[in-house]
Amino acid sequence: EAGVAQSPRYKIIEKRQSVAFWCNPISGHATLYWYQQILGQGPKLLIQFQNNGVVDDSQLPKDRFSAERLKGVDSTLKIQPAKLEDSAVYLCASSQGQGSNQPQHFGDGTRLSIL
Amino acid sequence: AQSVTQPDIHITVSEGASLELRCNYSYGATPYLFWYVQSPGQGLQLLLKYFSGDTLVQGIKGFEAEFKRSQSSFNLRKPSVHWSDAAEYFCAVGAAGGYQKVTFGTGTKLQVIP
Numbered sequence: 001e002a003g004v005a006q007s008p009r010y011k012i013i014e015k016r017q018s019v020a021f022w023c024n025p026i027s028g029h030a031t032l033y034w035y036q037q038i039l040g041q042g043p044k045l046l047i048q049f050q051n052n053g054v055v056d057d058s059q060l061p062k063d064r065f066s067a068e069r070l071k072g073v074d075s076t077l078k079i080q081p082a083k084l085e086d087s088a089v090y091l092c093a094s095s096q097g098q099g100s101n102q103p104q105h106f107g108d109g110t111r112l113s114i115l
Numbered sequence: 116a117q118s119v120t121q122p123d124i125h126i127t128v129s130e131g132a133s134l135e136l137r138c139n140y141s142y143g144a145t146p147y148l149f150w151y152v153q154s155p156g157q158g159l160q161l162l163l164k165y166f167s168g169d170t171l172v173q174g175i176k177g178f179e180a181e182f183k184r185s186q187s188s189f190n191l192r193k194p195s196v197h198w199s200d201a202a203e204y205f206c207a208v209g210a211a212g213g214y215q216k217v218t219f220g221t222g223t224k225l226q227v228i229p
Contacts, residue, residue, distance in 0.1 A: 042219035100209025106158030
């Protein structure tokens with residue numbers, strides 16, 4: 001089966017600019033996650049979708065970050081405006097169900113550098 | 116809320132030597148436990164998981180982990196390390212009941228020397 005697809009792989013922008021990331025989960029996976037992984041740290045959950053509804057966005061900085069999964073398949077994560085501290089790898093993952101016992105399948109991530 | 120600690124930031128082992136990576140969790144009931152591996156420039160890949168039952172679980176690539184409730188630990192082991200095992204390893208914990216997110220540790224970077 002095809003894995004989780006993410007694009008772009010790399011992005012360099014200046015602070016205060018905007019950026020968007022795209023994720024296509026594994027076919028049939030109802031749950032989609034966006035994580036932020038800062039260098040030297042573990043992934044931190046930003047938002048979790050179940051189909052096209054939001055399950056958890058408690059750690060999403062909503063003043064600058066937004067995410068959507070309109071048709072319950074693909075998802076986009078946007079940052080506007082970007083800050084220096086947003087430099088990180090943004091990982092998308094998917095799982096069949098939403099329980100925390102569900103193994104998550106990760107994409108290769110988008111590495112974002114803010115100048 | 117659950118939490119997980121990986122006390123070793125960086126570990127170096129010789130190829131062919133045994134490996135043990137430590138993971139301690141905090142959660143009141145039986146947790147769901149995972150080990151993931153991340154190679155440079157890639158996403159995380161699941162090595163193994165524990166939900167219940169036999170406390171020694173086998174995973175891919177010759178890895179195993181043992182759940183010890185008395186020590187709140189879930190250490191990852193491999194009897195003989197290969198150069199291709201060099202990567203970063205993340206322990207993660209989830210919990211049953213309603214919505215519970217998975218929390219990841221800060222990772223242990225493994226270096227393998229010839």
